[in-house]
Amino acid sequence: MDRVYLSKEEMPRSWFNIVPYLPEPLDPPLDPETKEPISPEKLLTIFPEPLIEQEVSTQELIEIPEEVMDILSLWRPTPLHRARKLEEYLQTPAKIFYKNESVSPPGSHKPNTAVAQAYYNKISGVKRLTTETGAGQWGSALSFATQYFDLECRVYMVRVSYNQKPYRRILMETWKGEVIPSPSPYTNAGRQFYEKDPNHPGSLGIAISEAIEEAATREDTKYSLGSVLNHVLLHQTVIGLEAKKQMEKEGLYPDVIIGAVGGGSNFAGLSFPFLKDKLIGEKPDLEVVAVEPTACPTLTKGEYRYDYGDTVGLTPLIKMYTLGKDFVPQPIHAGGLRYHGDAPLVCKLYNLGYISAVAYDQRKVFEAGLIFARTEGIVPAPESAHAVKKAIDEALKCKETGEEKVILFNLSGHGYFDLSAYDKFLRGELQ
């Protein structure tokens, strides 16, 4: 097993912002009332000033505060592994590498931004954060992060997950998060669904509406989002910056970079520092592939237009590939990929042809996840198994062509809270 190390001293000291390298500017978010570009002042009701500055920044490098580095270094730098056992199993001439973000205490890449967001809210005088969570990865990352900065954390958790995933709920509570099944009776957004049906299963869109409403109406409270926005993707670039150094240590540069896309943050986190080289013309042949579920084919089948980020329509309108804010995906196990839209930065780069996308069926994805667990030993999160599937397909293509491509993918999280889905797959009961 090859694991490429970085020392603490080799951790990146700044995040990488891809915005200055975009061939054309991002389309601005629009005010949901006026449909005009939204003013930073209006965003201040839900986000603290330093995060809004990052959201609109055109600076390439943004320094990571010491206080954030301190917490990240509990599990960062994360390992980069060469997947030799998988290569042997596939009998491929390709070299497969994966960045292992599953080693964080919450089990995914999510705390990379949760810690940063908690810090900036803290220094801005905020006392409470609200957020939403589907499968629970983001809610547990934010609960984990807020406790280091003495912030209260309220998580609106999609009710169907609240009932089906008690372990994720308990993990949040162990880290002092307050978990509310959504739709709830505590917000206007939730009440309209809750009053019709107190057992309403909920959706990510409704939970976002509840969390934003609460932040907008309470002085001491801001809202925190786990993906999609520019500043969230920015915080995730530590993944790619580390991976780049680690690949350099191996004397290699990837030919193909792969990440699963729900909102886009783990994908962007790994790929953006490499994509810079493609944007400046140094690596014109670099392939960057976004993988999504066929049940929620945002990039592969969505429309590129302005849409709301939530169901009720409280968020700014953002230009993205979207399946429509009312789209309700099948209840696949990769809960983190069940979002109707995608990050504007990812969408722009996809629209301009710098990124390609592919969609896979859930069963194929679990098949790949199981192969990975049985060769490399780590059980991938269903989300991450999408990236595994594409990496395997690329490696098998190399087997046919004889090419010795260097494949790099993001193992964004482990599947230890998703074992019931693997159980269903093993028993042939997965749809």
Place this chain on the structure above:
Amino acid sequence: MDRVYLSKEEMPRSWFNIVPYLPEPLDPPLDPETKEPISPEKLLTIFPEPLIEQEVSTQELIEIPEEVMDILSLWRPTPLHRARKLEEYLQTPAKIFYKNESVSPPGSHKPNTAVAQAYYNKISGVKRLTTETGAGQWGSALSFATQYFDLECRVYMVRVSYNQKPYRRILMETWKGEVIPSPSPYTNAGRQFYEKDPNHPGSLGIAISEAIEEAATREDTKYSLGSVLNHVLLHQTVIGLEAKKQMEKEGLYPDVIIGAVGGGSNFAGLSFPFLKDKLIGEKPDLEVVAVEPTACPTLTKGEYRYDYGDTVGLTPLIKMYTLGKDFVPQPIHAGGLRYHGDAPLVCKLYNLGYISAVAYDQRKVFEAGLIFARTEGIVPAPESAHAVKKAIDEALKCKETGEEKVILFNLSGHGYFDLSAYDKFLRGELQ
């Protein structure tokens, strides 16, 4: 957060055997039939030759095979952390360090020996391994390890855990382990309980009897034990060997070393390489503390005598502190500590006064576990939380006396599969 790194090159190349440093020889295991010292030939029916050689070896250093190093390096060297957030919370002048064994794919220290045992069985021509598991840590470690060496793995899992901990069962199956609720109808040992009650809750002692019987009666099958025996403790010394190098990098040597004791393997793994210094008189004041639950107080209340390792009486008799082979501990959540005996090596050193022991009540242990989760961010396994509790107590003693002691404990595993126990504790429902 301070994390002390070791590079792959700094990994120990040999295991450390404490036997040559014992002030008096170990009492030999006795044949259950003749009550005479058992012959190595008889042990060959259940263990392969290289492991029997290690079991009786008096050589200080035993080389770790390349094939074992290769798999261990997937997660080793493990981090040594300075628990600064915990120190701040306790306002103690003590320096608290913990070795983080929770980062392995099965989530504990157990694969350190599982990989070695799978390897030695493989090169000895064995095709199948049997074992038992209580809470599931050991069964998942062995399932994880055997898949790298194309061995079949059958795990007899105590039925009450099989029913209550489906995630652990699924994890084993994901790694191709075959999991059988025990007592089962497949062995004589199991049948006598199963036929009276097909829903018999089972016990670790019965499951051991089943696994050993199967190994003893099938040519292609050997038995694998996750703790207690000398060779198991030997394989775990990578923990302490790494920790010693890491402490040296910090320019420190521990005053107190703490580990939870079920069978003794994580405790011995961390402490033995340091205990050598006490045995040779270089560190006469080093305190080494074994922590056990009051519900299973083997060292603190057991008798030092020969006893069987299992319930039915199939194992050799071994000299150890024991609560009696028929002792049934309360169903506490630290399943890995519910064993009636302890490793002969640990018992000998305890009997000679080189080790001390303390027992804690389950509620105090979970209180400590929660403090750790909310300061250091990692949710400890209930077993490991015993060590956390003692570390906290030591640190609070330092707060009173003003001593700046260096405390080192073993975080032997994470508690992500034990969250329902934390849930009960948070709700005040834990007994």
